[in-house]
Amino acid sequence: QRLSYAFVCVCVCVCVCVPSAYLIYSSSVAAGAQSGIEECKYQFAWDRWNCPERALQLSSHGGLRSANRETAFVHAISSAGVMYTLTRNCSLGDFDNCGCDDSRNGQLGGQGWLWGGCSDNVGFGEAISKQFVDALETGQDARAAMNLHNNEAGRKAVKATMKRTCKCHGVSGSCTTQTCWLQLPEFREVGAHLKEKYHAALKVELLQGAGNSAAGRGAIADTFRAISTRELVHLEDSPDYCLENKTLGLPGTEGRECLRRGRALGRWERRSCRRLCGDCGLAVEQRRAETVTSCNCKFHWCCAVRCEQCRRRVTKYFCSRSGGERLRPRRRP
Numbered sequence: 575q576r577l578s579y580a581f582v583c584v585c586v587c588v589c590v591c592v593p594s595a596y597l598i599y600s601s602s603v604a605a606g607a608q609s610g611i612e613e614c615k616y617q618f619a620w621d622r623w624n625c626p627e628r629a630l631q632l633s634s635h636g637g638l639r640s641a642n643r644e645t646a647f648v649h650a651i652s653s654a655g656v657m658y659t660l661t662r663n664c665s666l667g668d669f670d671n672c673g674c675d676d677s678r679n680g681q682l683g684g685q686g687w688l689w690g691g692c693s694d695n696v697g698f699g700e701a702i703s704k705q706f707v708d709a710l711e712t713g714q715d716a717r718a719a720m721n722l723h724n725n726e727a728g729r730k731a732v733k734a735t736m737k738r739t740c741k742c743h744g745v746s747g748s749c750t751t752q753t754c755w756l757q758l759p760e761f762r763e764v765g766a767h768l769k770e771k772y773h774a775a776l777k778v779e780l781l782q783g784a785g786n787s788a789a790g791r792g793a794i795a796d797t798f799r800a801i802s803t804r805e806l807v808h809l810e811d812s813p814d815y816c817l818e819n820k821t822l823g824l825p826g827t828e829g830r831e832c833l834r835r836g837r838a839l840g841r842w843e844r845r846s847c848r849r850l851c852g853d854c855g856l857a858v859e860q861r862r863a864e865t866v867t868s869c870n871c872k873f874h875w876c877c878a879v880r881c882e883q884c885r886r887r888v889t890k891y892f893c894s895r896s897g898g899e900r901l902r903p904r905r906r907p
């Protein structure tokens with residue numbers, strides 16, 4: 575019985591204490607939160623807000639108490655990362671108490687296929703990640719409700735992006751019947767899904783002072799309950815990320831690199847100089863740089879590889895207040 579009074583603490587930005595029975599999950603939770611942060615940096619690499627460290631305070635006490643669209647994304651991707659990693663660990667056999675989800679095996683799934691095989695156990699990942707991530711929200715105010723809603727949206731995104739994989743059965747692979755199971759996608763897909771949700775995030779308007787009374791708190795709960803947990807929600811508008819703001823810990827876009835030419839640039843990347851520089855009233859400055867790489871490598875019998883050093887001139891682009899080319903701003907954000 576003494577065990578039930580022992581707690582372990584996990585620090586992922588802030589510390590969460592949970593019963594020590596959960597100790598076995600703590601490295602997985604920390605790794606999951608880290609992968610969420612890395613995905614945030616990847617998804618926002620060419621946005622004005624690029625997921626800076628100060629944004630990554632998950633707790634609603636201490637740190638930043640912003641409640642904008644970006645805060646919503648940080649909560650969702652972190653909670654998705656934790657759930658994803660726990661689920662993956664489970665499938666890899668890292669935990670004794672969990673394995674495949676075979677609860678539906680044998681049941682008809684759809685036309686011509688049955689559930690079978692080893693589905694990734696997202697139910698497990700969901701339950702454990704809830705214990706850790708949602709425990710950070712101890713308040714009863716609108717911010718806590720917003721954070722919990724976005725944590726849930728992150729977990730929903732993991733489920734929504736799962737892939738059905740099937741195997742054919744029948745005489746010499748004639749595929750008269752199939753068995754199918756659900757697999758986790760690459761985490762990148764969860765990130766891309768949540769980035770779309772970020773663009774479509776809903777702003778929740780609450781009356782001033784709601785939350786100061788029991789009735790007010792009930793109204794907050796009702797308001798959030800009415801919104802699908804597949805959607806991200808926020809309470810405040812975002813600040814102007816073009817500008818440096820020391821109070822808010824924002825660096826502004828001056829000095830940021832942007833992309834212009836390149837083999838495989840998507841539309842979002844190709845527009846990055848306009849978005850980061852031009853629309854923020856900054857010029858685009860070219861800087862030439864030289865990169866040195868190993869090249870023309872040859873294998874010598876036996877056994878050495880010798881390479882030459884190749885120098886390549888590259889042009890990089892940066893937002894600059896002084897010199898450089900001015901793009902005509904389309905609009906101020």
Ligand SMILES: *[C@@H]1O[C@H](CO)[C@@H](O)[C@H](O)[C@H]1NC(C)=O
Nearest residue numbers: 598599601602605659663668
């Ligand atoms: C779960 O996976 C992560 C990363 O894939 C790894 O760092 C962590 O140690 C794993 N946890 C366990 C308990 O094996």
Ligand SMILES: *[C@@H]1O[C@H](CO)[C@@H](O)[C@H](O)[C@H]1NC(C)=O
Nearest residue numbers: 813814817818819820821822
């Ligand atoms: C920084 O942001 C705060 C809060 O939005 C605002 O009141 C203040 O005017 C901003 N400061 C600058 C220098 O823009």
